[in-house]
Amino acid sequence: SLPPAVQALIPQAEAEGELQVFGATLNPRQVRAFSQSFNDYYDMDIDLTMSGGLHSAKASEVALAHRAGVPTGIDVFWTGLIAAMAKTGALMEIDWINTYGADPSLAMGPWGLRTHDGHQSMVTVNTGRITAAEAPKTYFDLLDPKWRGRIVMPRSPYPWMAMSYALGEQETVDLLQTIIAKQEPKLLARYADIRARVLSGEFPVAIGTDIFSLQKRGAPVVHPDIDLLVLSSSGAFVLEDAAHPAAAKLWALWAVSPEGQATLEEARSYSLAETPGTALNTYAEGRRVVHVPFDWRLENHDRLSEKFLTILESGS
Amino acid sequence: MSRLNPLWLVYSGALIGLSFVLVSLAGNVVGSFTSDAQFNDFTTDAYVRLLTDPGLPATLMRTLGLGFGSIAVTLTFALPFAWLLARTDFRWKTGLFTLLAAKLAIPGFITAMAYVWLFNPSAGLVNAMLGQTNYTGEAAFDVYQIKWLCMLQGLVLVPGAAFMLIPALRNLDGSLEEAARTAGVPAWKTFRHIVLPLLAPGVMAVAVFYFVVAVEMFDFVAIIAPPGDVLVLTIYEALNAVDGLPDYGLAGSAGVLLFVLSAGAILFYVRFLRQAKKYAVLSGKRRDPGLVRLGKWHGAASAFVWLWVFLTVGLPVITLVWVALVPFIQPPSVGALDNVSLFGFLDGLSYLREPLINTGFVMAGTIIMAMTFAICLTWVVTRSRSKIAPWADALVFLAPAVPAIVTATAFQVMGIAVYQWLPLYGTLWLIMAAMGTRMLAYCTRTMNSAALQIHPELEEAAWVSGLSRWRTFRGVFLPLMAPAIFYAALMVGMLAARDLTLPLIMNSAGTPLVSVLIFDLQTNGETASAAAVALYMIVVLVALALTARKLTGMAEPGLERTP
């Protein structure tokens, strides 16, 4: 049932024999699950390696290596940030829609294929401390004085950048400024720490991280019933000098297939908002969902990040 | 001289080591003048941004406070510990050594985590038990303060500092202490006026080195996040852009600011070593010193040791075990006991094999590289009369002020640049070189202090006996440096096993390392497995350390002399 162009990639990929995807940190068991599902999907036997790390640093390294003509060993860069690589032409331009029959909504610029949607602005509450009734219903509910000293959030501008696309820039600036000034939130540098703190109940409310995978383990945290969901996407980008381009393309196409989506959901609770039945999809139901366009992000990134960072720094 | 003098090996070793350090330093400096992370433009924007920030003076003051506070705590524990191990009849030497080594193997964030659980104002277990929780300060204990940060950083830096001091203490001629004591000078005054000043190169090295480390350390700042910026946060933010490009410009210029802070201390250190002669205490007229009898002070010494052990090893290990037993990270509670399971331990075990082997390989490679460069550098710095040697030494000293991410990037860039001739890019070798370079400063600190203590006459005696400089280096200098080499190697091995940033940025996917495995599990929310793997790692590393100590005969002298 696969399009012929895709079918044609399979023997090439088998000849390539292996594939390296950089982007997500997975444990060995999850890597095995990815490999299994991917190979089964095409009935191949390709050696799949998945690895993760710091995306921004890796991206600029890939750009540098590309310029110098040095192979990085990476075939697919699975990420949301590509500016450095795009600028130096390290990314392969692929017409996913016309050549391989992908859904038009999945295109990310001339290069990538959208595989899942991120949600950095999400609010989380600890159910042990806060009942559903008490929980905020809009982002502006976070201004309620009862949350003073009870909010933990990242020192990162990114949640607010996405939000300013959805709420309007000035509104978002005001919102953040007020939170910082009035609510004395705890600002932490790393996302993992934010999750840990809301989990422990030390701070009953967290902004800027999702906890779908924690919920699966029975952790006492939920995303409360907030009217708006802002998403920015990540996708698979094949590198211009990929040693295994056919396998790379196949991997991207697999990731957006139902089988691929199920695997992503299982491992990391990653999914496209529109993939039915996933945690994100379930949560998105009946809510206003705003996708931040890829181009808008590339365009406004520098300006907004400085703007919000300044506000955040005034709070610490 | 036409025949090749093997000492050239030493000079070349030093030169390679130095050039690696330069890669890292240059990476930082070059980075500070770039705006797009591609190093193809030159701009001073970042400096303008950094220096015009009105918050900068306050940030600098806080950073300095953090540095000084941390080393004060570190030295408070490390000096007595080193002394207990090297010079006294303290009964639990092996125990103390083991726990110091164990501490090195415990991931830093766990300690911070444990303290946050116990002492956070809003829900901290201790505050809760006292019925004194409060969301807006005013609780009995509030861990979110610079002084706690200093205390915790200070506590965890103790093992490295102690290991740096032990070789220096072991070289000290015991009769110098004995002379003071028979002259009626009480033990602590002897320590203060004789031992401490004679250890000055060592103590200074520890202080300056750990000052740099303390202001560059991120784990505790990240988790405790006391109010107010410190430089390392600026650097982290600049480099960890979740979207867009790492801001090497800002990180680099903040790093250069760290250099400036450190350079003051380092300059002081360099000047101070001009009077090196004073510290040549390992003389050729030496008698095995007796161990200092602790006598009635033994109890107090033990209590002091146990205090540190409890605060720095006990709490984090208990925390790790707890985290390994529960499905998601949470403070201990009666309710959570229902969920306790051994899943994490089993799961962790199933992942361990390959990463463990790779990590072992990286440890060995890093140790060899760091030791080789460090020994060569130390020899050149302390034994050649060259005027530039002290400055070379100061450069090495600056290296730890370069953030790990920047070092990693600099090595990647270098790896890419020389790929045609030396295809190390993407291999473990490059990681080892980068790690070795980062740890070089620790090694040369430890070794320089020890080398300065060796009285020149010991080498002179070899020369006039017709031994070439090379044979003297091998037969006299190296063996006398053995304790310093051992402790430096131990430290490098431990840090190499634990280091995350370098492998994370430089690792090729085919060779998983334990530290990366722990990070992966952790980011995936599989905290139980992560904690279990960390615990396994602690056990393995401590066993290795103990074996090495035994095999090399480096065990601290025990009660040999007293019947």
Place this chain on the structure above:
Amino acid sequence: MISIRGLTAQYRMGKNTVTALDGIDLEIGHGQVFVLLGPSGCGKTTLLRCLAGLETPTAGHIEIDGEVLSDANSGTFVPPEERPLAMVFQSYAMWPHMSVFDNVAFPLKAGRRRPPVNEVPKRVNDVLDLLGIDHLADRSVTTLSGGQQQRVGLARALALQPRVLLMDEPLSNLDFRLQVELRSQLRALMHELKLTTVHVTHNQAEALEMGDRIAVMDAGHIVQIGGPETIYHRPVDEHVARFVGDMNMIPGSVVRWSDGTAQVKTEAGTFLGMTAEGVVLPDGAHCLLGIRPGDVVVPAPADADPNTCLVVTVTDRRFQGDRMVYGLKASGLKTGTITLDVSTHHSVRLGMGSEVRIQLPPDSTIAVKPAPDNRTHQT
């Protein structure tokens, strides 16, 4: 008063133990200069270290003025800084980070037995002056010559004016002239300050000149204790006899011993020899007839008792400053050979190979038991 009973000290080295002191009993009177004399490695330094509290004795009891400093049975052990003493180290033990002045001043400022602060500079300068190193006061000790360092070590201990002063070869690296000067100055100072002094030296002239009492040690034991003249002229055995100065030893056997005098039969005739107090020589026992090279009268006076005389041939001649030493060999012996060294005033000149008649005056001649040669103590 220092009293030491049954003091034993051992060093463990892996599986072996070295017994450095083996049941030492000693009483040292108040204000006495007590000299420890003995071959290298016999345990002198170890004994001082036990007194100072730097070594923990395996057994035995040490007290000073009735205060128990260490007792192996009861486990009493007073740490070094609380003992009322000062010590001069054989290895000097200079504090390299301090100037000469500070090396001496530091214990006076920081020690338990410190004088009033304003007295310190004077005390330091006085003692530096005494030792002739006042002009070096500001120098760093690392720039001093060996002898200069040794004097700083001595100054440091003297400045403390302790009740008990322990000195481990304090003059060994000084030149002769300075040594002689210091010997009498130190002795006078010690008596003036009423210091009890335990002084280790390998120089028997120093020992004899400075010591009120002398203990001769060997292999961890004390072999003889006595005043300088006793030790010199009435050594208990061959070891002591040889140790405190050159002595000619002529083997023989006791013909008759009574009341401190022995008739000893040798290859060259029968001579009289004195024995030390407490020494008994059974008739017929193998013994040695000893006489110091300086005590032999060369040539024998014409009116000398022929029973005390001997004819010898000159075989060797060595110049020794104010003395001339001749190697002599008894002439006309039927069996064996007897050789003697004699030391005469340098004006006495004997031709090599010439024959001369010499006298062994009975009151300078001693009879001692031969000692088994265990000069150094082995494990």
Place this chain on the structure above:
Amino acid sequence: MISIRGLTAQYRMGKNTVTALDGIDLEIGHGQVFVLLGPSGCGKTTLLRCLAGLETPTAGHIEIDGEVLSDANSGTFVPPEERPLAMVFQSYAMWPHMSVFDNVAFPLKAGRRRPPVNEVPKRVNDVLDLLGIDHLADRSVTTLSGGQQQRVGLARALALQPRVLLMDEPLSNLDFRLQVELRSQLRALMHELKLTTVHVTHNQAEALEMGDRIAVMDAGHIVQIGGPETIYHRPVDEHVARFVGDMNMIPGSVVRWSDGTAQVKTEAGTFLGMTAEGVVLPDGAHCLLGIRPGDVVVPAPADADPNTCLVVTVTDRRFQGDRMVYGLKASGLKTGTITLDVSTHHSVRLGMGSEVRIQLPPDSTIAVKPAPDNRTHQT
């Protein structure tokens, strides 16, 4: 043959310089035992270090057997390991990480002048044996007593059998008996191996006994070079005279000098004194009449020339082993006081306070110029 010309060595200490050697000229013959004697701090160790190449001279020229080792003008400097010598350090310079055996064997195994491998153990054992430390071979040097360590240092240098052996107070921490034993053994060994030896000692007996030639140094200069008897009996000045042994100095003035003999007028009368070769005493010059304590004849023989005699009172008495030393004071002087020490055989007993007539034999009495007292060299 070692030849040293114009050797000057300075230490810099901050702004100051210490001139440790100031224009030394020396020739040391092949196979000679050359002794350096001088007060503490006069530059003996520095001279050895310059010879060894451990110190870079400020000026001057050193060569051994025609090979230039260092020359300040041309900048020639042969590094220590390439010089054909071995050195015994005043501070021993033991390698603390090695056993006794290895300390001695290491240079033999790894040095430039190594013998065949299979000879090493024998060489080491022989020399350990010679020095009486063979039983310590396996011990770690840090567990040795001071004297034992010193012998290891000596063993290490001897085992190398170098062309030139430099020894810096090699026997200072050994007991008298061992010293005496070693002195003659070392001397024999050096002559047997034809080693040229430069030997620093502060012990004048050792110097006189072992030295073929002796140089007396003071404050960085060489004051006199000569054979032992010359140095002892015909010192060029007061400094040397006093340095090689006790000497009584009676101030006076030259009445007449000719041909090596001076008539010296003192408070107690006019006496004759000899002068050293090359020394000229102008008539009327202030000078000192010197006589060694052992050279004074006590009591004066009845037939002694009254011009050589003197009546004195006994003021002090000190026992010194084979000698008795008396402090004497000239009786009946009109102005000034003259004190003398005399050393007599211990059988000569004089009562304290008694008067006695003594003789100063002219051929044992010398006349020297007084030396300004600059015993130690200052900056």
